[in-house]
Structures are given as structure tokens and as C-alpha cells.
Amino acid sequence: MADQEVTEFLDRDAFRAALEQAIKGREAKNAPFSTAWANGELQRHHFARWAENHFHYVGPFADYLGYIYANTPATATDAKDFLLQNMYEEELADVRHTDLLIRFAEAAGTTRERVMDIDNCTAVTKGLQGWCYAVSFREHFAVATAALVVGLESQVPSIYRRQYPVLLEKYGFSEEEAEFFDLHITSDEVHGERGYQIVLDHADTVELQQRCLQLVRHGADMRFSYTKALYDTYVAPELQPA
Amino acid sequence: MPTIHFRTSGRSVDFDEGDDVNMLRAALRHEAGVPFKCASGNCGTDRVLVESGAEHLSAPRKRERELLGPELIAAGYRLACQTYVEGDCIVSWDPEQQPLISERAADALTKKWLSGDAEPGRGDD
Numbered sequence: 462m463a464d465q466e467v468t469e470f471l472d473r474d475a476f477r478a479a480l481e482q483a484i485k486g487r488e489a490k491n492a493p494f495s496t497a498w499a500n501g502e503l504q505r506h507h508f509a510r511w512a513e514n515h516f517h518y519v520g521p522f523a524d525y526l527g528y529i530y531a532n533t534p535a536t537a538t539d540a541k542d543f544l545l546q547n548m549y550e551e552e553l554a555d556v557r558h559t560d561l562l563i564r565f566a567e568a569a570g571t572t573r574e575r576v577m578d579i580d581n582c583t584a585v586t587k588g589l590q591g592w593c594y595a596v597s598f599r600e601h602f603a604v605a606t607a608a609l610v611v612g613l614e615s616q617v618p619s620i621y622r623r624q625y626p627v628l629l630e631k632y633g634f635s636e637e638e639a640e641f642f643d644l645h646i647t648s649d650e651v652h653g654e655r656g657y658q659i660v661l662d663h664a665d666t667v668e669l670q671q672r673c674l675q676l677v678r679h680g681a682d683m684r685f686s687y688t689k690a691l692y693d694t695y696v697a698p699e700l701q702p703a
Numbered sequence: 704m705p706t707i708h709f710r711t712s713g714r715s716v717d718f719d720e721g722d723d724v725n726m727l728r729a730a731l732r733h734e735a736g737v738p739f740k741c742a743s744g745n746c747g748t749d750r751v752l753v754e755s756g757a758e759h760l761s762a763p764r765k766r767e768r769e770l771l772g773p774e775l776i777a778a779g780y781r782l783a784c785q786t787y788v789e790g791d792c793i794v795s796w797d798p799e800q801q802p803l804i805s806e807r808a809a810d811a812l813t814k815k816w817l818s819g820d821a822e823p824g825r826g827d828d
Binding site for chain 2: 555
């Protein structure tokens with residue numbers, strides 16, 4: 462499907478529809494690692510490798526948001542409050558979210574040390590992390606919010622709603638071990654929605670709307686590529702005939 | 704087309720047949736006024752009383768079960784952030800309601816830092 466070109470300022474409903482359309486066809490839930498997960502085709506060591514990668518994408522999420530926060534003018538109180546709340550929830554409101562991820566990783570058979578060692582993730586994961594840093598540091602706050610919250614974070618519920626039940630029913634993890642997923646199914650519904658509101662409120666020129674749509678496409682492509690690389694690196698080689 | 708009726712604010716939100724929608728997300732998107740703070744099932748600020756349509760709601764999730772407990776759930780309360788809706792329902796709430804947790808998170812953090820028990824940072828590369 463061709464990407465929609467924006468040549469005139471879109472009203473709120475049309476811009477939202479365009480943002481949603483920008484993700485379509487690029488959803489990480491359809492990447493091969495995601496579908497193999499949802500279909501019950503993975504083994505525990507694949508989840509260990511997933512966690513060793515995922516940590517380096519989501520671990521610095523509060524850092525990304527911190528850069529966006531610094532780039533957000535004091536007049537955009539709603540956006541600043543959202544970013545601060547999101548950072549707080551990632552790190553301090555409850556169990557630190559990366560600790561929930563490491564709890565799952567340990568249940569899958571790896572260790573905290575291995576998870577935190579960036580040498581254990583793929584080059585594509587490192588690229589995703591670098592892209593997140595670059596976008597959050599350099600882009601207008603509405604554009605960066607579009608990229609990271611709409612393009613990346615808002616996809617989480619659709620991914621984990623397929624993956625969480627099968628973790629319990631097929632792969633044998635407990636609710637406690639898989640809490641990282643259950644938490645994000647619901648919290649990222651709200652983060653995603655508030656992200657949309659900020660983008661709709663603050664992308665107030667044609668150029669900003671164009672850039673938001675472009676970066677949502679890039680973000681969705683990055684997440685898809687990151688997820689596909691997990692399959693290519695850890696799953697596909699095991700399927701080759703000896 | 705199924706409808707969530709937010710009785711306290713008078714808002715109604717329609718969604719496509721066959722979809723299921725997160726109740727708090729629908730409330731935020733359509734400015735239905737459900738109070739909330741954390742959206743993680745951690746504070747209970749967004750609890751709603753389900754007046755009808757409970758059969759169209761997802762089963763209570765882990766955090767919801769832990770925070771509300773069996774008595775409030777049996778009385779018809781749900782956390783909007785933790786609940787997915789797949790058919791008609793009517794919910795209400797106290798517009799002045801506060802978090803269920805008694806200790807403010809900021810107070811808990813202050814205690815933790817002053818006690819010297821604060822954990823080291825998460826340590827990305």
C-alpha cells in the first residue's frame with residue numbers, strides 16, 4: 462500500500478486516521494518472531510534471547526523520554542506531564558519495568574548479567590536503540606512523540622495480547638513470571654492514547670504533520686525489522702537441515 | 704454497534720461489532736471523564752461500578768484482582784485501565800474518588816531514599 466502523502470493541513474480526525482494508516486502493513490505483531498511466538502512454535506531459550514535484546518530497546522525508554530521532555534516547551538504542560546508520568550511509571554511507580562523484564566528473562570533461563578550486557582543483542586537491536594536516541598534528541602517533541610509513542614509504544618497491546626496468553630497456556634510461564642507482558646498490555650493502551658492526543662494537539666503545521674507521519678512509518682519499520690531480526694538470528698538457523 | 708455508556712459524565716462511546724476496546728483508552732479518547740492516575744492497575748483511581756453488561760467485559764486481570772480484591776469485584780467494581788469491553792455496558796464512578804492505595808507514591812519514595820535502601824539505577828549501556 463502506498464504511503465499517504467500529506468499536502469495540506471489535516472483536521473484532527475483525518476490526521477489520526479493517517480497516523481493509524483502509517484503503521485498498517487508494518488505491524489511488529491506480524492513479524493515472523495511474533496507469529497512463531499503466538500503460534501506456540503518457540504522454545505524457552507528463544508525467550509531468553511528475546512529478553513537479552515528487548516532490554517536494550519526498552520531499558521533506556523525513560524532516557525528517550527527525558528530528551529523529549531527537555532525539548533518540550535514549558536507551554537506544552539500536557540505533553541510534559543505525560544512524558545514525566547511515563548518516565549515515572551517505567552522506573553519508580555511500581556516494580557521497575559526492566560526488573561519485570563529480567564524476571565521473565567531469568568524464568569526463560571538467562572541471567573541479569575547476560576540481559577544487561579549489550580554484547581548479547583543483535584546489531585539491529587543496537588540500531589533500534591540508536592534510532593530512538595537520535596529521534597528523541599533531535600526531533601520536535603510532537604514528532605518524537607509520534608515516532609516513539611505512536612510508532613513504537615502504541616503497538617504493544619496488539620503484540621502482547623497475542624503473546625501473553627500463550628506464554629501461560631503453551632509455554633508454561635506463571636502469571637508472576639510473565640507480569641511484564643500483562644502490565645504493558647494495559648498501560649500502553651493509555652500511553653498510546655495519550656501519545657496520540659499530544660501529537661494531534663501539537664503537530665500544528667503541515668510540515669510537522671508530514672514529519673510525524675514519516676517518523677511513525679520509520680518507527681514501525683524499525684520495530685518490525687528488530688523483531689524480524691530476532692527470528693533470522695535465533696530461530697531460522699535452527700530450522701535448517703543438518 | 705456496541706456502546707459503552709459512561710453514566711457519570713453522560714458520554715457514550717460506540718465501537719465496531721467484533722472489536723474489544725480498553726475502557727480507559729475509550730474514555731480518554733472520547734473525553735468521558737473517568738478519573739485516573741497510573742493506568743497500570745497500581746492505584747485504583749479509575750475504578751468504575753459496572754451497572755450493566757458485566758458479561759461483556761474481560762475477566763479481571765492479575766493486578767485488578769490483587770488491588771480490588773474479591774469483595775469489590777463481587778460488588779461490581781472494575782478498573783477501567785485493566786478492562787476490555789466487547790459489548791454494551793453502563794458504568795459510573797464517584798467524580799471525587801481518590802486512589803485506593805493509602806500511601807502516596809511520593810511519600811513511599813521519600814521513605815525509601817531516606818532509608819538508604821534505594822536500588823541502583825537500571826544500568827543501560
